[in-house]
Amino acid sequence: xxxxxxxxxxxxxxxxxxxxxxxxxxxxxxxxxxxxxxxxxxxxxxxxxxxxxxxxxxxxxxxxxxxxxxxxxxxxxxxxxxxxxxxxxxxxxxxxxxxxxxxxxxxxxxxxxxxxxxxxxxxxxxxxxxxxxxxxxxxxxxxxxxxxxxxxxxxxxxxxxxxxxxxxxxxxxxxxxxxxxxxxxxxxxxxxxxxxxxxxxxxxxxxxxxxxxxxxxxxxxxxxxxxxxxxxxxxxxxxxxxxxxxxxxxxxxxxxxxxxxxxxxxxxxxxxxxxxxxxxxxxxxxxxxxxxxxxxxxxxxxxxxxxxxxxxxxxxxxxxxxxxxxxxxxxxxxxxxxxxxxxxxxxxxxxxxxxxxxxxxxxxxxxxxxxxxxxxxxxxxxxxxxxxxxxxxxxxxxxxxxxxxxxxxxxxxxxxxxxxxxxxxxxxxxxxxxxxxx
Amino acid sequence: xxxxxxxxxxxxxxxxxxxxxxxxxxxxxxxxxxxxxxxxxxxxxxxxxxxxxxxxxxxxxxxxxxxxxxxxxxxxxxxxxxxxxxxxxxxxxxxxxxxxxxxxxxxxxxxxxxxxxxxxxxxxxxxxxxxxxxxxxxxxxxxxxxxxxxxxxxxxxxxxxxxxxxx
Numbered sequence: 001x002x003x004x005x006x007x008x009x010x011x012x013x014x015x016x017x018x019x020x021x022x023x024x025x026x027x028x029x030x031x032x033x034x035x036x037x038x039x040x041x042x043x044x045x046x047x048x049x050x051x052x053x054x055x056x057x058x059x060x061x062x063x064x065x066x067x068x069x070x071x072x073x074x075x076x077x078x079x080x081x082x083x084x085x086x087x088x089x090x091x092x093x094x095x096x097x098x099x100x101x102x103x104x105x106x107x108x109x110x111x112x113x114x115x116x117x118x119x120x121x122x123x124x125x126x127x128x129x130x131x132x133x134x135x136x137x138x139x140x141x142x143x144x145x146x147x148x149x150x151x152x153x154x155x156x157x158x159x160x161x162x163x164x165x166x167x168x169x170x171x172x173x174x175x176x177x178x179x180x181x182x183x184x185x186x187x188x189x190x191x192x193x194x195x196x197x198x199x200x201x202x203x204x205x206x207x208x209x210x211x212x213x214x215x216x217x218x219x220x221x222x223x224x225x226x227x228x229x230x231x232x233x234x235x236x237x238x239x240x241x242x243x244x245x246x247x248x249x250x251x252x253x254x255x256x257x258x259x260x261x262x263x264x265x266x267x268x269x270x271x272x273x274x275x276x277x278x279x280x281x282x283x284x285x286x287x288x289x290x291x292x293x294x295x296x297x298x299x300x301x302x303x304x305x306x307x308x309x310x311x312x313x314x315x316x317x318x319x320x321x322x323x324x325x326x327x328x329x330x331x332x333x334x335x336x337x338x339x340x341x342x343x344x345x346x347x348x349x350x351x352x353x354x355x356x357x358x359x360x361x362x363x364x365x366x367x368x369x370x371x372x373x374x375x376x377x378x379x380x381x382x383x384x385x386x387x388x389x390x391x392x393x394x395x396x397x398x399x400x401x402x403x404x405x406x407x408x409x410x411x412x413x414x415x416x417x418x419x420x421x422x423x424x425x426x427x428x429x430x431x432x433x434x435x436x437x438x
Numbered sequence: 439x440x441x442x443x444x445x446x447x448x449x450x451x452x453x454x455x456x457x458x459x460x461x462x463x464x465x466x467x468x469x470x471x472x473x474x475x476x477x478x479x480x481x482x483x484x485x486x487x488x489x490x491x492x493x494x495x496x497x498x499x500x501x502x503x504x505x506x507x508x509x510x511x512x513x514x515x516x517x518x519x520x521x522x523x524x525x526x527x528x529x530x531x532x533x534x535x536x537x538x539x540x541x542x543x544x545x546x547x548x549x550x551x552x553x554x555x556x557x558x559x560x561x562x563x564x565x566x567x568x569x570x571x572x573x574x575x576x577x578x579x580x581x582x583x584x585x586x587x588x589x590x591x592x593x594x595x596x597x598x599x600x601x602x603x604x605x
Contacts, residue, residue, distance in 0.1 A: 001451060058459045113470055123550050131550035134481055137591050138604060186452065194456045200464070209605065211477040211589050214467040220459070226468045 003398050005067035006169075007179040011187060012060040013162065019053040020102075020158075027105070029151050030144045034107040035205050043199070051195030057099050058220040059191065064095055072250075079259065080281050080299045082251035083171045089248045091168060094161040099221040101153045108203035109212040110222075112136065117225035124233020138208050171297060173280045174403055260328045261298035264291045268310045269323035274417055275304035278371070280402040284324065291324050301401035302326045302372030306408075309418055312376040313338065329368060337365050338381055346385040351377075352392040355400040356431060369404035370394070375411050375420035382424060382437045389435040397431070471554045476584035478526075478562070480551040482594035486518045486538060486568040515544035518570045522549055524592075525563040549594075557586040564592055564601050576600035 001008070026045070028037035041050065068088065071077060077085035100118060104111045119133035135141055169175035179187070203216060217225065228236040262275075262284070271289035283297035284304055291304075304324045305311050311322040313335040320332040341349050341363060350364040351373050360366035367373055370393040381389045391408070399405040410416035412426055412433065420426070420435075427434045471477055492513040500508045517538040524532035532551055539545035563579040576594070578601035584590055591604040 001448065055459055055463060058463045059455075062455070062459070117470075120550070120552060123548075130483055130546070130548050131481060133479075133550055134483070137479065137481060137593075186448070190452055190456050194460050198460045209589055210587050211471050213471065213473045213587050214469050216464045217468050218464065219462040229470065 001183060002066070002070060004176065004179050004183055005063050005070060007176045008183065008187060009060060009063045009067060010165065010177045011179045011184050012056050012063060013158075013165065015056045015188065015191070016053060016060065017158065017162075019049050019056065020154075023050060023053060029147055031107070031142050031147055034105060034147060035202065038106055038202060047199040048192065048195045051198070051200045052191050054200045054218070055191050055194050057102065058218065059187070061095065061099070061220040064092065068092070068247075075254075078251045078254045079256045080171075080283065080297045083297075084168060085251055086248055087164065087168045087170075089244060091161060091164045092247075093244070094157055094164055096221065096224070098154065098157040098161055099218075101150060101157060103218070103222065104150050105154060106202050107147075107206045109206060109210075110203045110215050110217060112206045112208070113212065113215045113217070114222055114225060117228060121224075121228055121233045121236060124228075125237055126234070136208065142208070171282050172402070173278070173282055174406075259298065259300040260326065261295040261300055262293045262302070262304050262324055263327050264293055264324050265321050266290060268321050270309070272309060272323075274307040274309065275324045278303050278307040278403070278407050280404075293324070299401055300326055300328075300368065301404065302329060302368040303401060303404055303407060305331055306369075306372045306374050306411075307418065308374070311374040311418075313374075313380040314376060326368070326372075329372075331374070334365070334367075334373075334377065335380075338377060339384075341365055342381060342384050342386060346387070348388045348390065349381045349386045350390045350392065353394050353400075353404070355394045356392045357395040358392075369399065369401050371399075371401075371404035371408040371411070373408070375418055378412075378435050379421055379424055382435065387436070390432055391435070392432045395431065471587070474557055474586055475554045476557045476586060477589045478553045478555050478584075478592070479589060480522070480524055480532070480549060480553070480564065480592045482592075483546045483548050484520060484566075484568060484594055484596060485546045486520050487570075488514060489516045489518050489570055490514045515542045517544055517547075518568065520547040520549065521567040521574075523563075523565040523574070524551070524553075525561075525565075526553075526555060527561050555584065557584050557588075559583050562590075562592075562603075566594065566601070578603070 026037060026041060028034055038046065038050070041047070071085065100114060104115045115136050116133055119131065119136060123131040123133060135146055169177060204212070224236060224240070227239075269290050271286060271291065273286055273291075275284045275291050276286055280301070280303060281297050281299055283294050283299070284291050285294065286292070305322050305326060308323045308325070308331075311325070311331040313320065313331075320330075320335050322331040325331055338349065345363050350360070351367055351370070352358075352360040352364050353370045354360070354366045354368060370391060373391060378389045378391070393405045393408065394400055397405060407416065411418060412420045414420060414422065423438050424435050425438050492511040495510060495512050500510070519538065520536040522532065522534050522536060523530060531553060534549070534551075536547040536549055537543065538547045559581060561579070561581050563577070565574040566576040567574045569575060576596075580603055582590060582603065582605065584605075588605065593602045593604060594600060595602060
């Protein structure tokens with residue numbers, strides 16, 4: 001599940017969109033009718049669907065924050081990851097804004113509390129603008145037009161969020177925006193169960209002349225209101241803006257990894273585009289009939305070199321130059337290391353990803369990524385005396401460079417170019433695959 | 439066996455997560471005011487008078503201006519700040535000078551103040567000065583009975599004579 005937090009976020013967004021659109025069909029967008037139109041919904045519609053909409057919003061908050069913490073803990077926010085990180089920061093604001101405005105539509109005392117608290121917060125920014133709270137102070141100030149604005153915001157903000165999510169994944173090759181089927185069905189089923197077990201209910205109707213002594217609030221989405229009353233609007237602004245600045249500034253505060261980006265050899269690149277298709281960070285593009293590396297996006301993982309058709313050790317040239325390669329760990333280096341390993345231990349060769357569970361032992365060939373290894377190297381080793389070849393990938397099945405394991409598996413299964421030839425038999429066990437000639 | 443363990447591990451993660459969502463999505467309750475309190479809100483928008491009165495331009499001054507700019511009166515745009523005071527049972531609880539908005543300081547001044555007060559009978563006095571100088575231009579003093587959980591809104595509409603108390 002933790003590996004699919006981003007995809008789970010997309011799933012919950014679509015679940016929110018679908019349930020929200022369905023609820024909107026029965027929703028009366030007027031001051032007089034909104035509260036009753038929600039109260040009159042049948043249990044199977046209002047009870048379950050509305051509850052799922054609400055719980056999916058809470059789950060969305062948890063998943064997004066867990067995603068943020070996980071990426072932060074893994075250090076995936078700097079260098080070539082900075083764009084995805086920074087573009088994710090405004091999404092947190094949009095997520096909260098979308099959720100908070102959604103509560104106002106119910107037009108109960110919780111909506112009243114939240115709308116006024118938000119208005120007081122904006123007034124507390126000290127910009128001297130007309131207090132938004134005046135819109136909610138008396139029955140005469142509240143019109144259907146204001147309600148139309150709420151609806152517009154509750155549609156517009158999630159649309160902006162969706163646009164932001166699209167931008168967020170733009171620098172990722174094959175972005176994981178679809179959760180695995182079992183996970184998706186499990187999440188939906190559990191939300192439905194929760195909705196059945198504990199259907200959400202509205203509070204008392206909005207009364208501008210009253211202030212509720214207690215409000216049943218959603219702490220995932222509305223926690224900022226109690227925080228503001230416990231401190232001050234200015235403090236909440238300071239915390240919110242400070243946290244935003246800190247998150248957005250992290251890529252610049254943290255030390256950038258010193259990477260030597262991949263390099264294209266014009267003489268050896270035939271413009272096939274395999275490196276473009278396989279790059280996990282959209283760091284390679286085709287210009288005319290030649291690949292071009294966008295240096296600041298390059299993770300130096302070597303997946304592009306593993307995808308290049310010219311990265312074959314069977315070439316008879318003395319200096320093996322690939323169409324695209326890592327300057328500090330070339331395909332030529334790899335062939336040299338393989339030849340040395342074959343000479344030292346002809347009974348077996350081990351290629352090991354440097355992020356595997358165990359570090360490479362003496363005599364093993366360490367790789368930046370399993371997908372840095374062109375499949376032809378496996379056949380080369382077997383044809384040059386190795387009785388078996390073992391390739392060990394990242395720990396726990398999660399590639400450090402996002403797609404390495406997936407791409408490597410596809411190449412070895414023969415469903416992706418460059419593929420492993422059919423005369424090699426592969427046997428997979430946990431993180432390791434063993435190869436032998438048929 | 440491995441698959442069963444995996445499912446059990448997933449359930450061990452999902453079920454507490456759903457319980458967490460179920461609970462914190464509506465609990466614990468929050469109290470914006472105490473049960474024995476009412477709320478007083480002072481909120482209004484008002485444009486104060488100009489800092490300087492309009493002045494009649496002399497013939498020489500008018501002659502120096504472009505023909506289309508020859509307005510007889512020269513009225514500086516900047517407005518005076520509002521001075522607001524709120525007194526509760528004889529105790530001053532708010533005294534605030536509120537500047538007008540706008541780059542030229544010629545816009546409205548806005549006031550919003552939220553004050554939880556114990557429920558019961560209170561003597562409330564509110565005063566406003568909206569011009570340069572001393573003293574107050576608008577004053578209203580009332581004794582009000584505030585029930586727990588009710589809101590007293592104090593608004594100001596100059597056209598309606600000044601402060602309005604809305605319960």
